[in-house]
Amino acid sequence: MKNPTVRQRRPAFDREQGVGIAxxxxxxxxxxxxxxxxxxxxxxxxxxxxxxxxxxKLALFERALQSYASTESLPVDELLTGKKPxxxxxxxxxxxAAKHYTRDPVLRGCMVTEALQADDPDAAAAASxxxxxxxxxxxxxxxxxxxxxHVERITDYVLMTxxxxxxxxxxxxxxxxxxxxxxxxxxxxxxxxxxxxxxx
Numbered sequence: 131m132k133n134p135t136v137r138q139r140r141p142a143f144d145r146e147q148g149v150g151i152a153x154x155x156x157x158x159x160x161x162x163x164x165x166x167x168x169x170x171x172x173x174x175x176x177x178x179x180x181x182x183x184x185x186x187k188l189a190l191f192e193r194a195l196q197s198y199a200s201t202e203s204l205p206v207d208e209l210l211t212g213k214k215p216x217x218x219x220x221x222x223x224x225x226x227a228a229k230h231y232t233r234d235p236v237l238r239g240c241m242v243t244e245a246l247q248a249d250d251p252d253a254a255a256a257a258s259x260x261x262x263x264x265x266x267x268x269x270x271x272x273x274x275x276x277x278x279x280h281v282e283r284i285t286d287y288v289l290m291t292x293x294x295x296x297x298x299x300x301x302x303x304x305x306x307x308x309x310x311x312x313x314x315x316x317x318x319x320x321x322x323x324x325x326x327x328x329x330x
Contacts, residue, residue, distance in 0.1 A: 143173075143175060143179065143183065145183050145184070148173050148175075148183065148184075148190075149190070149193050149194055149197055150197065151172050151173055152164075152169055152172070152173070152190050152191070152193075152194045153194035153195075153197055153198055153241070154237060155168060155169065155172055156191055156194050156195075156241065156245075157194075157198065157237045157241040157244075158236050158237055160244060160245070160247075160248065161191055161245060161248045161250055161253040162248055162249045162250060162253075164187075166180065166187050169187065169190065188250070188252055188253060188256070191245075191253055191256065192256045194241075195241065195242060195245060195256055195257060195260055196260070198241045198242065199242060199260045199263075202241070203240065203241075203242065203264070204223075204226060204227055204230050204240065204264075204292075206223065206264055206267050206268065207267060209222060209223045209226055210223060210267070210268070210271045212271070212274065215323070216271070216272070216274075216275040216276075216319070216323050217316060217319035217320040217322070217323050218316075220288055220316060220319050221312065221313060221315075221316025221317075221319065223288075223292075224291055224292070224295065224312035224313075224315055224316055225309050225312045225313065225316075227240075227292050227295045227296070227312070228295050228299075228305060228308035228309045228311070228312045229305055229309065231295055231296050231299035231308070232299050232303075232304065232305040232308060233305075238299045238300050238302075239296040239297065239299040239300040240292075240293075240296040242257050242260050242261050242264075243257075243261065243292070243293050243296040243297075244296060244297075244300060245257035246258060246261060265285075265289060268285055268288055268289065269281065269285045272284045272285045272288065275323055276322070276323060280322065283322075284319070284322050284323075287318070287319075287322070288319075291312075291315045295308055295311070295312065298311075
């Protein structure tokens with residue numbers, strides 16, 4: 131029998147596990163809707179412990195975003211290899227996004243994309259930095275196949291399509307509907323890249 135006078139040591143707080151818990155909260159509800167109280171309740175710690183572990187709500191959000199970007203985001207570099215016609219590969223990117231953004235019934239859409247709409251300017255700026263990496267990758271890919279005069283337009287179209295898919299996934303649209311829309315969106319790229327080659 132344990133001596134009731136002996137204090138039981140609490141297990142050490144796992145900061146990385148805490149980032150994962152916070153990531154799920156931020157992904158499901160967005161930065162603005164998640165309070166410090168929500169975080170401390172989910173993490174099972176008091177506010178001073180949260181600040182000691184992560185510095186601030188924003189700093190924890192930034193770590194959660196980075197974790198998402200490195201482990202959960204759409205693998206753009208694996209999908210855009212240049213081994214197939216660009217319209218075909220970008221359509222496959224749209225379809226992959228539609229499936230990726232609807233794979234979880236709660237954590238829908240792209241966490242980074244949705245964070246761009248945060249009311250908090252610092253949170254939106256943190257998301258913008260991470261989004262910029264993917265944006266640059268897509269722009270570089272498009273520039274390999276499209277005429278210089280059309281690169282910006284096609285890149286904007288691709289990014290708007292991806293962001294639209296994320297937004298509609300968050301609204302609860304089904305995977306099947308988003309995949310169908312992805313294929314429709316992809317058809318426009320056949321003409322775009324064909325025009326780009328003709329005008330070179």
